[in-house]
Amino acid sequence: MRRINIDRVKPGMVLGKTIYGYNYEMLLNKGVIITENHITRLKNKGFFKIYIDDEETADVVIEDPISDKIRIMATKDVLKTYTITQASLEHIEADTTEAIIKCINTQKIKRAFQENLAFKQLCKDMNAFVDEIMNTDVLSGLNSIKSFDNYTYEHSIDTAIIALIFGKRLSLNREKLKQIAMGEFLHDIGKIFIDEKIINKPGKLTPDEYEQVKLHTIYGYELLKDIGDIEAASAHITYQHHERQDGKGYPRGLRGNNRLDRGMIKYTDQEKIILIAEIAAIADFYDACISDRPYRKGLLPDFVYELIKSGSGTQFNKELVECFLGVMPKYPVGSEVRIKNGINKDFTGVVMSLNTQQLSRPKVKLLRDAKKNKITPFEFDLSSNSSIDMECIS
Ligand SMILES: [Fe+2]
Ligand SMILES: [Fe+2]
Structure with missing residues (x-):
């Protein structure tokens, strides 16, 4: 495949x-x-x-980190939670940031969210979702098939999968993993309070529009902060997932210390980004970049992998990036790739399987020569050819 x-x-x-x-x-x-x-x-x-x-x-097997059944169940819950809450906004006219925040804090909106059957179902389904991810150690590939329409929901599920695998690698306890899942499912829910024309704009945003989009972090937090079924940490994923280690993120310009302060999380700290939001920042960036959007094609996974590496220490928590490189393969299974040097230069093929010891040096099945002619396919192991470079081509 x-x-x-x-x-x-x-x-x-x-x-x-x-x-x-x-x-x-x-x-x-x-x-x-x-x-x-x-x-x-x-x-x-x-x-x-x-x-x-x-x-x-035929012998390239792309293993899903999650079954179709659980993925669809969670995606449906997220979709309905967003859309039912959004429907309650009809006839509400608030056009300043303050007025929107005031409106989010009304009983009408809070109830529309909290008493929403889809949200209740999401809380119930959370356990099955976390259970399934616990059986996965590394992501062989990302398997959601996204379209224009379902991007937000699939993106929420994919970021949850990435972040949970991170969390598992860091040996976070189950409570923390559930907080991660909930926070990721709802991390962009604040977008429902922003003009759809801006959210779905097929072109580049104006500076003013971009400022409005940034507010989704605040709006989402305002919605989730006092909901009984949502832990403070999950609400802070929504609030902090666009913050950066160097303090140049938004909305508050919090900072990170580039370390894994697992036991030292203080949610009231005004200065420091919490660990699970730092995890969310990487998961969100990765999935948003590789996804195709109406205004641009998705970036190739090996390129995004390098972007995360180069953002280590400034944009992303340095120690977490190290962990990311241990769970996310540079070339996901099923990706089409091109050999860049050596005797097979410009041969193309498909990533067949990962080497768990060297995640970024997978086994590749080469299918075409440099002139794009079909060849008798053969297996090429990058882990035993350390001087060979490769790139994703789709
Ligand atoms: Fe976001
Ligand atoms: Fe996002």
Whole structure:
């Protein structure tokens, strides 16, 4: 199996993973032979990348960090929690930041959120979600199939998965992991209080629009801070996930000390970012960057991996970045790659499997030569070819 851009999907190819619609109804079942009509429909619905099963990559197994069942359950809960709360905002006219904050703190909005059946369900489903992630040690690949419409919800689930695997690596206890999951599910909920035209704008934001988007951190925190089922730490993920170690983040310009202060978390501290929000900052950045958006294509995973490395110490907690490099492969399984040097220079193929000892030096199955001609596929192990460089191409 491999993941390819929708532009390169051809009729006759076999779908590798089931695709779901906005309400998580099944759009196309895995195993279906793709037609021209399917491709047009998927493009119109804003799908960018899908999974294909073919003979060449039949032995490439992309393991999901989470089952379809649990992913759909959690994504539906998040989607409904957002949309039902958003529906309660109708007829509310508040156009200044202060007026919006005042409105968020009214009983009407708080109740719409807290008494929302979807939110109650989310609280219940949390355990099953955390349980499943506990069986995963590293992420072989990220498997959500995002479209324009479901981006926010899939993004919330994917950031939760990344952050929980981090949390597990750091041996955080179950309480903390649940706080992470809840905080990640709802980290961008403040966006429902911002004009949809700005949130869904297909082009670059103006400075004023960008200032408004930044407020989603404050709005989200105002909504969650006194909800009984939400721990203070989870609300602070919403508040702090765009803060940076060097104090140049938003909304408060908090700072980090680039260390793992596991036992020293004080939620009332006005200066310091809490650890689980520092985890959220990396998870959020990674997933937002690799995802395709209406205004830009997703960045390639190896490039985003390097961006996180280069942000270590300034944007991201240095010790956490070290941990990130131990759970997130530079080249996810199923990615298409190109060899950059050596006798196989410009050969292309697909990442087959990871070497757990050297996560960034996987086994690759090479399928095409430098002239793009099909070759008899052969396995190439980067861990035993240390001078060879490689890059993702899709
Ligand atoms: Fe955000
Ligand atoms: Fe986000």
